[in-house]
Amino acid sequence: MELKFIGTSSGKTSLKRYHSSFLINSGSYNLLVDAGDGISRALLNQKILFNFIDGILISHLHPDHYTGLPALIVQMKMNERKNPLYIFCDESNTEFIKEFIYQSYLFEDKLGFKLNVQSFQQDKNFEVSDGLSFTARQNSHLERNISSDKSRRLSFSCSSFLIKVNGKNIFFTGDIAEQKDLYIFRDMIIDLMVSEITHITTEELIDAFRNIKPQRLYITHLSEEDEKKVSKLSYQLPTAERRKVVAAFDGLSVKI
Ligand SMILES: [Zn+2]
Secondary structure (H helix, E strand, O other): OEEEEEEOEOOOOOOOOOEOEEEEEOOOOEEEEOOOOOHHHHHHHOOOOHHHOOEEEOOOOOHHHHOOHHHHHHHHHHOOOOOOEEEEEEOOOHHHHHHHHHOOOOOHHHHOOOEEEEEEOEOOOEEEEOOEEEEEEEOOOOHHHHHHOOOOOOOOOOEEEEEEEOOEEEEEOOOOOOHHHHHOOOOOOOOEEEEEOOOOOHHHHHHHHHHHOOOEEEEEOEOHHHHHHHHHHHHHOOHHHHOOEEEOOOOOEEEO
């Protein structure tokens, strides 16, 4: 069982890091979490075969988290995929994701494999496969944009996840907006925490780490400015904590 960081950059495109994404290998299933711009190259960079991926979980519809999806499906076809591909997204985004794929001329009868876009509901456990499930809870990341949607067409769903892998709980904050989002699963036992750092301060994150008490905290979604604030942080932490707080990098592999 492994968690592998495929990309660890913020929404700012970088030559040093690909956009934020990671792969969970449960032993029998490979779940990719987020698939933003450049995900196919990011996977190549990590020597992950495209058709190694069984399912893709989408946290929200910002381009650094989902726009790599059609290009990745094309790569899967070109690599003669036969196994079905599952895409999991919030129920409010399902029709859009299906349309996005369709409008990219990716027709199921031409792909050679089945595409299953499946909806998850907030706060309901979703079984992915034996020993792998997740629960989504809506955070406030997109709330500040609601007033800009004059035609009121958008869902503004952005999820944080508790991903359960063979009895271990991984809390992935996803992209958030403020400190309270860090406590969205505070009623649950959390073994590993994966948090973004772009939209919160390091002090807020360390407070949450001390309150939630995961075995390890992995910090991702790092811009160059975020990198600076995280490296400054690690000098300030007591040694015992410093071992537990890790700035993620593309290719970092963590045994679960
Ligand atoms: Zn982002």
